[in-house]
Amino acid sequence: MADQRKSLDKTRSPLKTKFVRSQKIMQPSPTDTRSEDIPEDSEPVHTKGPSRSQTPGHLSTKSTDKRKGSTSKDPRSRSQSQSQASTRSPIAGASVPKLPASINEGNGxxxxxxxxxxxxxxxxxxxxxxxxxxxxxxxxxxxxxxxxxxxxxxxxxxxPSQSKKIGNHAYFPPPPDTKEEHDVLPAPASGMYWSRAPTSGAPHTALRAHTTTAIGSNIYIFGGCDSRSCFDEVYVFDADAFYWSSPLVTGDIPVPLRAMTCTAVGKKLVVFGGGDGPIYYNDVYVLDTVNFRWSKPVISGTPPSKRRAHTACLYRNGIYVFGGGDGVRALNDVWRLDVSDVTKMSWKLISAPSSSTSSSPTGDRSDLKFRADREVKPKARGYHTANMVGSKLIIFGGSDGGECFRDVWVFDVDTLLWKSVNIPVSYPRLSHTATIVGSYLFVIGGHDGVEYSNEVMLLNLVNMQWDKRIIYGEPPSGRGYHGTVLHDSRLFVIGGFDGVTVFEDVYILELAVHAYYSQISHYTIDV
Structure with missing residues (x-):
């Protein structure tokens, strides 16, 4: 028995070095890309040997011994053994089997x-x-x-989409070294304060003329362009964790767009218009932020003309679209998109453009509400801002391609009346942002007709007067075509353009004591 055990051990020991652990082929993730300076064939590639038997070790060894002891094989058995040998791991100097063309051919x-x-x-x-x-x-x-x-x-x-920025996941940055950082003047506890957000997460491209829309603590960034091309990507920025993510979207994905509008309706985002280069659109897309599926619903009614650089605001199940440009001229018409059911939306003209000769959007000349078209209207414009306060749509700034406007207009969507606001001291702006914080309109950045600005101006909506406050910290550089969102007593400024550089940074304006403005909810706009 001892001799038999020794013989078994002798026959078993050479096989120990030939056992290969079973394994799975690991699929590379979409972001697992090889550096360009490392050729794909720089590492030796080996093929897998015969799979490990599922029988117990001693039984497997005995069966191997039996196969070794077999000397009489028919031609079919020999051919099978030769085919098995061809699949074993090659030794040094052996050639690697060529992969099928369907997998990869060279580095193509x-x-x-x-x-x-x-x-x-x-x-x-x-x-x-x-x-x-x-x-x-x-x-x-x-x-x-x-x-x-x-x-x-x-x-x-x-x-991943070919337009997405290729890069590594950004980890949360460490605290700055106080010895290397330059001095920033101290700020009182009640003062507003600028700082750059320490972001982390998925790589994202620098953007301008994109949309930034908040649902809860998430800020959804869509479209926009850099210095070379436009995009159709969706990014999500967590305003609590300062974390970027790039969700996988499906469905009827829009074409690359810039200068469109994106309006939150519940958990859905409604995108309208926009363009890319000389192309303009008037399509409507809906993104469900729960499953990240795009859809392009069929909408009844006569749609607005193709446009971009317009504005859109939600009020009582209706999205009110004003102005923009169609590539030939600037516009000043007002449209309402009924979104009470996002699967059955409809368009309606509320205020016709100044050049229109029709007397009523419904064809009824006795419609008293349509008298707004016989009243004074703001000049046609784009790259302005619009904010809804109650039933009042507040329009500020913009441009018609030649003039940078400084006027403020109020459109009552209930009475369909335009009214101009007489402000003795005002400031021209285009491509800026305007955010409602209580009874104030916070205007950030933009172009004043001469240069890009990083100023923060406050419009008191009660007395309709401009106000400028001292803001501490390190402000962003002057820019326009950025996005601004209010969340948790902070204004987040994302991206933008200064005429040369397209930005990918995120800046935070801490409102401090001014955050109490948001508690002011009962006031009226009388103009």
């Missing part, structure tokens, strides 16, 4: 079986030019198994 693009849903590439089955490693590698030291042409292709995750 991979034909992905899954494209982004709703995209042209997905509908037409086009090639997504995303660089991936030549062989799907495991994260362990054991090499992956090549996929044969007869193997069912693995289900790969959806590739």
């Amino acid at each position: 693009p991979i034909t992905s079986p899954i494209a982004r849903e709703g995209s042209p590439a997905g509908s037409a089955g086009l090639v997504v030019g995303e660089r991936r490693p030549g062989v799907l590698r495991s994260t362990s030291a054991i090499a992956g198994k090549p996929i044969s042409s007869t193997t069912t292709p693995l289900t790969t995750p959806k590739p």
Whole structure:
């Protein structure tokens, strides 16, 4: 018995070095890309040996011994053994089997079986030019198994959009070194204070003329452009954690857009208009922020003309759209999009443009509410701001392409009357932002007709007078075409453009004692 055990140990020991642990082929994530300066074939690629037997060790050894002891094999058995030997791990100097062309050919693009849903590439089955490693590698030291042409292709995750910024995940930055940071003047506890947000999370591109819309503590950023092209991406910025994320969206994804509007209706975002270069649109898209699915609903009624650089505000289940430009002229008409049911929306003209000769949007000349078209109106404009306070739509600034406006107008959506606000001292602005904080309108940045500004101006909506306050801290550089959102007594300024640089930073304006303005909710605008 002892001799038999020794013989078994002798026959078993050489096989220990040939056992290979079972493994899975690890799928690379969409963001797992190889650096451009490292060629994809720089690492040796090995194929996997025969899979480990599921029988107990001693039984497996005995069966191996039996196979070793077998000397009489028919031609079919020999051919099978030769095919098995060809799949074992190659020794040094052996050639690696060539992968099927369907997986990868050289360093060229991979034909992905899954494209982004709703995209042209997905509908037409086009090639997504995303660089991936030549062989799907495991994260362990054991090499992956090549996929044969007869193997069912693995289900790969959806590739990221080609317009997304490629980069590494940004971790939360460490606290700044007080010795290296330059001095910032101390601020009183009651003073407003600028600071740059220490953000982390997914990489995102620098943007201008994008939309920033808050739902809860999340700020949804859509579209916009940098110095080269426009985008159709959606980013989410957590205003509590200062964390960026890039969700995977599906459905009828809009085309790349800039200078469009995005309005929150419950948990949905309604996007209207916008353009890219010489192209203008008047389409409406809806994004469900619960499942991140885009849809393009069918809307009844006559739609507005194609436009961008307009504004849109929500009031009583209606989105009121004012102004903008269509590429030929500036506009000053007002439209209402009924969003009481986002699956059955409808358009209605509320206030016709100044050049219109029709007497009523419904064709009824006896409609007394339509007398607003016979009254004075603001000049046609775009890149202005609009804010809704009760039933009053407040319009400030903008441009018609030649003049930078400084006037303030109020449109009553109940009476359909325009009224001009007489303010002795005012300031021209375009491409700025305006945010309601209680009874004040906080105007940040923009262009004054000469240069980009980083000023913060407050319009008192009770007495309709401008006010400027001392703000401490380190302000952002002058910019326009940015986005501003109010959350938790802070104003978040995201992105923007100063004529040369497109920004990707986030600045915070701490309102301090001025945050109590938001508690002022009972006031009227009398003009």
